[in-house]
Amino acid sequence: MKPAKPSSATMDEQTFVPPTMRALYYTPLPTIPNDPTAVSSQTSITFDTDFPVPKPSPAQYLIKVQTAAFSHDEVRLAGLLNPTQSMPQIPLHNVCGTVISTPSQDHWNAEGPKFKVDDVVFGLVSYSRDGAAADYVLAYEDELAFKPRNISAAEAATIPLPALTAWQAIFTYAGLDDNPDRNTSNGKRKHLRVLVTNAYNNEVGMQAIQLLRSKSLFPNQHRPWICVTCSSPEEEFALRQNHHVDETIVAPLPVDPSFDLATPFRSNRWDPVDIALDCADGLLFHQAHSPHVVKNHGAVLTAVDSTPAQTQQHTEKDDKGKRGLFSRFIAVEPDGHALGRIASLVEEQALRGRVESIVDLVNGADILDAGAAGANGARRGGMFVVRVN
Template structure:
């Protein structure tokens, strides 16, 4: 099969489009013919991209951990899905990803593809939407009427975060460049702060939840905008316990996990029009390097997707 692989650690310059062995499903797995694969620009810097769960180096490695495709084979011990079913999924970070003609995925992580989406659109959903979902509903326990600040609101995770929080009846404040203001209001932001001209901490007080997808100085300045007992969830870096204690808030850092059940819920929202999928650009698989370079530019609206079979 054709795949995009890294033979050594590095950035987009290490991505090579080449022939690779077609993977074989193990117990509990399914083999999926990939039609499209979503990327996260920063994933080439994640340790998981290069090792097994036990920490053993696993080069060469295939990136791209969200996919949409069609089931080609299922291990005898896996009861679902069926061969020929159109599916989408977040794949295990410690295994080869989906920037390839075929990928092996735990069968239990595959969910039916949203019926109203193309494979290209569906591949833009799993990792980012699950991250936003788990941040708000599993970790921050968001409830109706809360004030929520989303950093990086226009990005892959941010565009889902804004919509999910709005859908649960939160008051949503997003940070982005001014060029994204009307786009984000349309998605459900009640307020948009242009982080290039305004310090968000001068505008936001007593937030119930901050979702940080930016990190660095943005994370550092976020603790003080929360009410006592509020929650700061970061997916960009760690949330030091001493900082949380100093401000009397809860700090959470987490890594998104595959969830078939949550993808089914997310598909339902997409099919009813309650959740929109934003694709900034698509690239043919052989141009994966250009996709990552574009992503690392840092100002994408929504997701970048590699088209594999579509």
């Protein structure tokens, strides 16, 4: 590898990168016997100690992975986030690691690339490429931010996907302005009301609450009203005590078929919300479309239900006709600028990640194959960390 400008420290001197690395990757299971035309849609995960190290393009960084993370919701929805990904596919797109080489196209710029060799970064790698369950991963500048200095590499890896999903739900899909000095034309910023389902047990929900309670984003005069659903009185207490939510509804998952989300709104005379962020799936997502729960022309957004991803947009109706609800699956996109804002919130102690468990890369296949353990439970949105280097 060539250094940057002769007087620059953009790259170190001839950084050694081995030709192969350890990696986890998905491979298709064998096709049906005696049917050579059949294509299997099922995959298995393989641990390989001799996988080729990826070669960066002139615009890419090579990152030595310290930690990577995933949730079972993410694994379940990976095909929707990028249905055209070919095999083999290295999973785990949340990453924290060290810059090993920088984009060659930036080496002769006056300031060189944004991130230098030995910088520790975190980010969300696009689902259109291989992820970070390996010793090395490739990333573009707009997928990365500097790792917050006050948290571990394990915690840093748990933040990009859920925090960006929550950020994009609030500021992209729901259309709010992320600058507290500016108000939206429809006044949502000043009197914002938000519902978050399965808030305590899903990292997207927890990140959303932390963003909504950040004084940098929502000063006291714009403090949102937050209502959450959770699974137990203990979770209810923690959400009120630690995150200062305004109202709580106990609705354990899986939700009882007789439960009606609109009932507590009616009985407590709560006004409908502007935004419902679904982190539960199924019944709660569909009930959030009630006129008692979300106001006309509000947003019902889901981080876990694939149906809106396939219908793209859907308008609910009541007896008076169209209500104009914007109902969508949040197809999260890498965003280095937003992630930099999120990193600042972490350093301000306004936002933190949560580590469900930590395993070494060699044991990562076991926890990924055990996805069924999180398939129907409330904690399927919890973040599992894989320690790589």
